[in-house]
Amino acid sequence: xxxxxxxxxxxxxxxxxxxxxxxxxxxxxxxxxxxxxxxxxxxxxxxxxxxxxxxxxxxxxxxxxxxxxxxxxxxxxxxxxxxxxxxxxxxxxxxxxxxxxxxxxxxxxxxxxxxxxxxxxxxxxxxxxxxxxxxxxxxxxxxxxxxxxxxxxxxxxxxxxxxxxxxxxxxxxxxxxxxxxxxxxxxxxxxxxxxxxxxxxxxxxxxxxxxxxxxxxxxxxxxxxxxxxxxxxxxxxxxxxxxxxxxxxxxxxxxxxxxxxxxxxxxxxxxxxxxxxxxxxxxxxxx
Amino acid sequence: xxxxxxxxxxxxxxxxxxxxxxxxxxxxxxxxxxxxxxxxxxxxxxxxxxxxxxxxxxxxxxxxxxxxxxxxxxxxxxxxxxxxxxxxxxxxxxxxxxxxxxxxxxxxxxxxxxxxxxxxxxxxxxxxxxxxxxxxxxxxxxxxxxxxxxxxxxxxxxxxxxxxxxxxxxxxxxxxxxxxxxxxxxxxxxxxxxxxxxxxxxxxxxxxxxxxxxxxxxxxxxxxxxxxxxxxxxxxxxxxxxxxxxxxxxxxxxxxxxxxxxxxxxxxxxxxxxxxxxxxxxxxxxxxxxxxxxxxxxxxxxxxxxxxxxxxxxxxxxxxxxxxxxxxxxxxxxxxxxxxxxxxxxxxxxxxxxxxxxxxx
Numbered sequence: 339x340x341x342x343x344x345x346x347x348x349x350x351x352x353x354x355x356x357x358x359x360x361x362x363x364x365x366x367x368x369x370x371x372x373x374x375x376x377x378x379x380x381x382x383x384x385x386x387x388x389x390x391x392x393x394x395x396x397x398x399x400x401x402x403x404x405x406x407x408x409x410x411x412x413x414x415x416x417x418x419x420x421x422x423x424x425x426x427x428x429x430x431x432x433x434x435x436x437x438x439x440x441x442x443x444x445x446x447x448x449x450x451x452x453x454x455x456x457x458x459x460x461x462x463x464x465x466x467x468x469x470x471x472x473x474x475x476x477x478x479x480x481x482x483x484x485x486x487x488x489x490x491x492x493x494x495x496x497x498x499x500x501x502x503x504x505x506x507x508x509x510x511x512x513x514x515x516x517x518x519x520x521x522x523x524x525x526x527x528x529x530x531x532x533x534x535x536x537x538x539x540x541x542x543x544x545x546x547x548x549x550x551x552x553x554x555x556x557x558x559x560x561x562x563x564x565x566x567x568x569x570x571x572x573x574x575x576x577x578x579x580x581x582x583x584x585x586x587x588x589x590x591x592x593x594x595x596x597x598x599x600x601x602x603x604x605x606x607x608x609x610x611x612x613x614x615x616x617x618x619x620x621x622x623x624x625x
Numbered sequence: 626x627x628x629x630x631x632x633x634x635x636x637x638x639x640x641x642x643x644x645x646x647x648x649x650x651x652x653x654x655x656x657x658x659x660x661x662x663x664x665x666x667x668x669x670x671x672x673x674x675x676x677x678x679x680x681x682x683x684x685x686x687x688x689x690x691x692x693x694x695x696x697x698x699x700x701x702x703x704x705x706x707x708x709x710x711x712x713x714x715x716x717x718x719x720x721x722x723x724x725x726x727x728x729x730x731x732x733x734x735x736x737x738x739x740x741x742x743x744x745x746x747x748x749x750x751x752x753x754x755x756x757x758x759x760x761x762x763x764x765x766x767x768x769x770x771x772x773x774x775x776x777x778x779x780x781x782x783x784x785x786x787x788x789x790x791x792x793x794x795x796x797x798x799x800x801x802x803x804x805x806x807x808x809x810x811x812x813x814x815x816x817x818x819x820x821x822x823x824x825x826x827x828x829x830x831x832x833x834x835x836x837x838x839x840x841x842x843x844x845x846x847x848x849x850x851x852x853x854x855x856x857x858x859x860x861x862x863x864x865x866x867x868x869x870x871x872x873x874x875x876x877x878x879x880x881x882x883x884x885x886x887x888x889x890x891x892x893x894x895x896x897x898x899x900x901x902x903x904x905x906x907x908x909x910x911x912x913x914x915x916x917x918x919x920x921x922x923x924x925x926x927x928x929x930x931x932x933x934x935x936x937x938x939x940x941x942x943x944x945x946x947x948x949x950x951x952x953x954x955x956x957x958x959x960x961x962x963x964x965x966x967x968x969x970x971x972x973x974x975x976x977x978x979x980x981x982x983x984x985x986x
Contacts (some may be wrong), residue, residue: 364792403879428886433882439729439874439930445628446930450872454884460869461645462629462636470629484628506883 353378353510354399354429355544358408361391367406368394369566376559378509381536381543383553387587392546393434393514396562399544400431400451400512412510423446426454430503434514438487444498445483448473451505473504476531487492492519500528504535511535513545517552525549529556554578554602562586578602631929650927650936657939661711664946668707671697671954700845710845710946710962712856713909714919717813718941719863720901721916722923722932723894725868728800731977734916735902738803738895739782739810741911744903746814746821747778748910749833753825771836772848772907778814779903784910786810787895803895825949839912841949852908859904863897863934866890870931912963915941 352375361369369391376382384392397403398409401417410417417425430451438447438542451473452466474480477497487495496519503511517525535541547553553560554574562570562577564586570577579602583589585612589606596603630636631644637644669681683691684699720735728737735741751774765853789810790803818837822830835842871892872885881887902916920932920939927933945962952965 397878400878400882402881421884422881422886423884426882431878433878435876436879437729437876438879439871441930443628443632446631446823448740449629450875450883453872459642459644461643463641463643464638466643467629484632503882587655 347538351378352376352411353413354544355411356395356399356408357411359395359398359405359410360407361394361403362406367566369398371408374561374571375569376542376544378542379536379540379556381533381545381556381560382559383545383547383557384561384563385547385550385553385586390563391566392563394566396512396514396544396546397433400429401425402431402433412415423454426506426508427506429510429512430506430508431512432499432503432515432516434518436499440488440489443483444479444485444487444490444501445470445474447487447498448483448501448505448547451502451507454506454622469507470505473501476504476535477501478527491510491522493521497519497524497528500531509540510542511544513543515546516547517547517549525552530569532556550578550583551596551603554604555596555599578604632927647784647927647929647933648927650933653923653926654936654939657824657936657943661939661943661946662820664943664950665707665711668710668946669703670952672703672706673698705844705846706795706841706949707946708837708853709841709849709908709919710944710949712849712853713841713912714941714943714945715860715938716901716905716908716941717912717924718919718937718944719860719934720898720905721900721941722870722937723863723901723921723922724916724932726874726931727891728892729874730800730804731921732917732974733800733804735898736911736916737807738899738902739786739807739814740779740899741906742811742814742818743776743782744779745837745911746772746818746907747776748772748836749818749821750774750778751830752829752836753821753832761844763928765809769847772852775907776903779906780899781811782814783896783899783903787892787899791826791892795844808834835961836910838961839910839966840910840961841953842961845910849908852904856901856904859897859901862937863901866894866897867934869894870934874931909945910961910963913967914974915945915966916972918942918966918970921973959976 355375356372359369359372359374360367372395384395386392394403398405400408401422403420403422412420412425412428448465448470452469456462456466471480474483476499479494479497479501481492482490482498487498490498493541496516500513500516509583511532516528516532520528528553532543532545540614557574559571560574560577561568562582569586570582580591580593583591583593583604590608592605592607593602594605595601631647633649634645637646666678666681668686670676670678676699680691680695681699684696697892699770717735724733724735724738725731748771751770755770786803786807789798789806792799792802822833869890872880872883873890875883877887905912905915922938923937923940924930924932927936944966947984948969950961951959952962
């Protein structure tokens, strides 16, 4: 799977691509002039320190933020020129901090994922019902369908939101930190689920992840960002290196091979900047 | 599988078409219609010298045996006031449902958009400036000038709030910013109103204060008919936008990602809310708490996540007509309808604030 990245450089074959994309808020540029492409059927993780613009990039790719310059192509067409509904039938997005109206049940939330495929005269078809049921099963929350969202634990709630975008049944999924609020077991559950969907149905996934080792474990492509720019992209074994972690995060770490798939695994050595300053001050006492 | 739709929903499928409905809402709507009809009948019978129900019915059936005086009383004096109550109630309630949902805050009524305060400023300006020294506005100024000035005040304030809130980079309105700017505009309009009041003489001021309390007193067809005609298309468009409401209650990113054209839907819903609130306020003055209470009552009774608009409109109409009947004619001393709705609404507002405090703590 690692070589699928090569195919993305030709814009025509990319599932989703950005060209000269400049994003920002109120005149301030957060992500200047980015070119990036995501090949069909790949899982890509965007990593980088807090505030590096990775969520902004994801929102720009997802048509949630209007570009200041440049454009985003979804299956070759400019998303800015597409109807919101047409985009929603092709691409689902899990925002970082979603908010649902109070009183909404889990089932009702997941049912919202069908909105792009519903009309005033097609409010709840048989395929809506089976897609919602399948999404609830996939995230293991079928038993909670009638429970109000606010009564759930953080982990259950996150799975309910993921279930909603699964019900959307799109070929492309954008996930902004899908593993926040989850314990490690549930993080792995979510990433296994995403990986499984990718493997079984060929879905394209682009996600922002904080945990670099998990990103390396479950992705075909890693994109590392710093200060709004892409500093490295490629297969995990090429991108996740000790040099890159130092460059991008200011983190001193050793990168080892994990024993399951032989992918890179990050072992932090110490909190970068502080440790370095300390080491310099103490004249190499750490050696 | 239970829980996929609002509790109690029924799905009807015919070939590829499928409709979801809540039997509960149909029953509630039927009850509200009956209550509204009873309130209208009561209003036509009891607004002043009592007229029997059979007489009222005979007027509408065009019975030639009905005395001209009774016909005139019912059709020309009482019916405009009744219809004004129905239209104002429905418009204010639906406007409230729209602003509460879009701002994701049950306390965000059209008042926070500055619309009602702007309408008051317009109306009071005419009262004070046109009626100065003549013992109150009368004739043309009162019949045409006041409603027109109220409408201009409402729309002007609404437009100003929109222009200050619109964010081009988001192509939309930020809800929180809207509420804050709206409250500011409201405060500004209110202080202009107060300043105008200090300029007028006492009789003008008392006339203005009655208007500002919300009153259906002295409505004629000249005011009511244009408002009725304006309200119908607005209410219909609002009804057609009803399917947007549930998604509008989500955060912006989720709503957009599920295919809601937020750049169009939110401005449209808010413009509708401003226009509806303007129509309601021009007719009845800023009748307090209708926009706050009726959507909440409809949502609570129907047990839905967002207020069902049709039911909200019926609740609003019934609430205002009933309140006017009780406040204006059944109480020993006649009161403007707004005083009565305030007495009913204030405890609910307090309960609401207490409940939301308990939830956040």
